[in-house]
Amino acid sequence: MAPRRAPRRHGRRGDHRPQGLVAHHGRRVRPVRREEHVRQATATDTVVERLWRAAVEGDEPAAASVVHEALDTGVPEETLLLDVLAPVQAKVGVEWAADRITVAQEHAVTAINERIVASLAHRRTRGRAVSSRGRVTISCVDGEWHAFPARLVAEVLSLHGWRVDYLGAQTPTPHLVAHLHQSNPDAVLLSGSIPTHLPTAHAAITACQAVGVPVLTGGRAFGPDGRYARTLRADRWAP
Incomplete structure (x- = not known):
């Protein structure tokens, strides 16, 4: 079960706003260009690889540091959940099926990932009001x-x-x-x-x-x- 991201909003036909700028909540902001998407994807891939190496070696403190350092440098928590932790967990199944990691390693990586998710949740909810959306x-x-x-x-x-x-x-x-x-x-x-x-x-x-x-x-x-x-x-x- 994977959550769906909100669809991107595109400019309406006949929209003649200045090239390179879009209106957003009353402000003009620069859109993310293709090269920025590439840089962001590359940075995320690096976090994925670092997390995988630490987790598969059973180094939970190092694995947690990778994720929390990324959060501290501005990577959104949702990105860490869906584009970092999810791919690492998917890789666990692939590597186990290919007999490149043991069942013990599979369980260890999963346990580390679960505790990292919990640590993100605890960090997020400190002092936050109770949600009321539903x-x-x-x-x-x-x-x-x-x-x-x-x-x-x-x-x-x-x-x-x-x-x-x-x-x-x-x-x-x-x-x-x-x-x-x-x-x-x-x-x-x-x-x-x-x-x-x-x-x-x-x-x-x-x-x-x-x-x-x-x-x-x-x-x-x-x-x-x-x-x-x-x-x-x-x-x-x-x-």
């Missing part, structure tokens, strides 16, 4: 242990002002529904990566909708185009 519950399908994508979604939504109840991996459906009765969220976001869990996902979707809570699904289990999410009658789907 409330959502994010959970993995019962039996689903791959919780990192759901955690990233939880943090990005929190960044955008949502109150998030993150329930983590493999939440049994009866306990998920009990939580909905207690918290009355605006929606449930259900994550799954393994297609064999789809019958369990179907039961969870149906149970949540039965108590009046819409369900958004995400993850590879629901198909590359969300075809299984539609089959299971989820309200929405995201890759």
Whole structure:
């Protein structure tokens, strides 16, 4: 389950503002040029590589320093979550499947990434007012242990002002529904990566909708185009 970024706004036809400047909230600012995009992408790639090296060596302090130093130098937290930590976590699966890292290393890198995400969240929420945009519950399908994508979604939504109840991996459906009765969220976001869990996902979707809570699904289990999410009658789907 991956959060979607807001679409870029392009100038309207007939817009004759000066070349190289655009209006933004009453101010004129210089747009990001192609070469700047290249520099930013290169800088992000460097952070990804440094984080990977530290994490795969099991050096958690060094890995955390890489991310927090990038944050201190102006890299947005959302960029760190989606363009740094997410690619590093994806690389874990690729390297393990290719037998280039051990299961122990796979688990260690995942644990380090999870603690870095938590450290970013704790740093962000110090002294911050309680969010009021709405409330959502994010959970993995019962039996689903791959919780990192759901955690990233939880943090990005929190960044955008949502109150998030993150329930983590493999939440049994009866306990998920009990939580909905207690918290009355605006929606449930259900994550799954393994297609064999789809019958369990179907039961969870149906149970949540039965108590009046819409369900958004995400993850590879629901198909590359969300075809299984539609089959299971989820309200929405995201890759």
